[in-house]
Amino acid sequence: MHPSRVIRGRTSQLLSGRHILVGVSGSIAAVEVPKVIRELIRHGADVRAVMSPEATRIVTPEALEFATGHPPVLQLTGNVEHVTFLGPGEDRADLYLIAPATANTISKIAHGIDDTPVTSCASVALGGNVPMLVAPAMHANMGLNPAVRENLDRLKSWGVGVVVGPSAEGEEKIAGPEEIAAAVLHRIAGGPWAGRRVVVIAGAAREPLDSVRSLTNDSSGATGVALAAQAHYRGAEVELWLGAIRVPVPTFLSSVAWHSVTDLIELARSHRESLASAAAVIVPAALSDFTVEQRPGKIRSRDHPTLSLTLRRAPKVLPELRALAPAPTLLVAFKLLAGAGAPGLERAARELAKETGADWVVGNDVSAMGAQSTEALVIPRSGRPHWIRAPKTEFAGRLLDELGAVLGRSGSTRTASSAHRSPRRPIRARRRGST
Numbered sequence: 001m002h003p004s005r006v007i008r009g010r011t012s013q014l015l016s017g018r019h020i021l022v023g024v025s026g027s028i029a030a031v032e033v034p035k036v037i038r039e040l041i042r043h044g045a046d047v048r049a050v051m052s053p054e055a056t057r058i059v060t061p062e063a064l065e066f067a068t069g070h071p072p073v074l075q076l077t078g079n080v081e082h083v084t085f086l087g088p089g090e091d092r093a094d095l096y097l098i099a100p101a102t103a104n105t106i107s108k109i110a111h112g113i114d115d116t117p118v119t120s121c122a123s124v125a126l127g128g129n130v131p132m133l134v135a136p137a138m139h140a141n142m143g144l145n146p147a148v149r150e151n152l153d154r155l156k157s158w159g160v161g162v163v164v165g166p167s168a169e170g171e172e173k174i175a176g177p178e179e180i181a182a183a184v185l186h187r188i189a190g191g192p193w194a195g196r197r198v199v200v201i202a203g204a205a206r207e208p209l210d211s212v213r214s215l216t217n218d219s220s221g222a223t224g225v226a227l228a229a230q231a232h233y234r235g236a237e238v239e240l241w242l243g244a245i246r247v248p249v250p251t252f253l254s255s256v257a258w259h260s261v262t263d264l265i266e267l268a269r270s271h272r273e274s275l276a277s278a279a280a281v282i283v284p285a286a287l288s289d290f291t292v293e294q295r296p297g298k299i300r301s302r303d304h305p306t307l308s309l310t311l312r313r314a315p316k317v318l319p320e321l322r323a324l325a326p327a328p329t330l331l332v333a334f335k336l337l338a339g340a341g342a343p344g345l346e347r348a349a350r351e352l353a354k355e356t357g358a359d360w361v362v363g364n365d366v367s368a369m370g371a372q373s374t375e376a377l378v379i380p381r382s383g384r385p386h387w388i389r390a391p392k393t394e395f396a397g398r399l400l401d402e403l404g405a406v407l408g409r410s411g412s413t414r415t416a417s418s419a420h421r422s423p424r425r426p427i428r429a430r431r432r433g434s435t
Helices: 003-007 026-042 063-068 081-086 102-109 119-127 139-144 147-157 177-188 222-233 263-272 272-277 317-324 341-356 392-410
Strands: 020-022 044-050 095-103 133-137 161-163 199-203 237-244 254-255 282-283 330-337 360-366 371-380 386-391
Touching: 003 026, 003 063, 003 133, 020 026, 020 119, 026 044, 026 095, 026 177, 044 063, 044 081, 044 119, 063 102, 081 119, 095 102, 095 119, 095 177, 102 119, 102 133, 102 147, 119 133, 133 177, 133 386, 161 177, 177 222, 199 222, 199 272, 222 237, 222 392, 254 341, 263 272, 263 317, 272 317, 282 317, 317 330, 330 341, 330 392, 341 360, 341 371, 371 392, 386 392
Parallel strands: 020 044, 020 095, 095 133, 133 161, 199 237, 199 282, 237 254, 282 330, 330 360
Antiparallel strands: 360 371, 371 386
8 A cells, every 4th residue: 555545534534535736846845845745645635746847856756756646747748637637527636736836937827838747737727717826935035026926916816825934044935734735725625614704712811910910721722723723624714812822823823812801802892793794603712700800010929928819700701702793603602610520511501502692512521621632512502412522623623514514504604705715815824913
């Protein structure tokens, strides 16, 4: 068995049955392409490659044959490979990805020049409306060249997605394998989440005691980040609202920060349009039940051998979200208990649904906080409660698929605005806390 078959679908089956063609042009970043290909295969894709002559000077055809399980196309022959892969027919690729895309290749495509297998495939893809992504890699000054920028803008105007990598050491580097795979997944997703807005509220609340200290909890934020990533993979336009977290956030996700429960309510009110237009608002955040009055400056420990704090009940977020995001938006709440057992968990979850108007409630035990896996009781508004026991990434995917089935049956048409859904915008990650 070829090694590419061993890893196929290890991460997900979201690209199962999908055919991805990867065009490799002559940048030193071509050495990263086998990693990109393997990441696509881990999501279930069948991947083939075409190479420009310059690319073969940097990465060997044998390396790409190992990565894909297929010999790469090095030159066009009587088999008209560019038409076979991207022309009409059942076997045509679902997406054409050029990674890396050099300034030279980008400019040739923008001006209709077909002189390598990579550019000829681009011509057929553009003419046949095959979804297309480019992952540029070049020296920073080349990226600032007005001609190159104009050519990239021309490709975007034709519907080509641009996966922008980091700028470092004077280079516009190729995006990482996970970022490129995420862009591919997002671009060709066709399920119930595609084009729909999803707001995920994740992380722990921090209620300030003074200017430097706060009351918080042990939530890592992992479930919320996993839900946001999996929704992105399924084609959703994701807004990730982040409290305190202890896990990395994928660079393809943009986020906005909140701190306390009061901050979160203010954020929700200022984003009422996003909430009202969302297909789903999912709230795995660990929200404070109590808050304290913040003291100015820093409390001096030497002045207080003991310190008494008076806790007062914090305002409730879920009813506010329900008011700002009425039906048909799905409101998905999470309920955390300690040692309640299944009957207690279900009872508390149903009470929460009744009090807040949540459509679905996910109940879990405190043992899930900070753990790699979760064991959650899922309680739909209509339907039988059931358990999902899985690593948090798998749990997030399974929950979204269940919610997606409800969206499909309801026929909800709430989608992201055309500006959010346009394939013309560059796919550039924004770091946590950006606005």
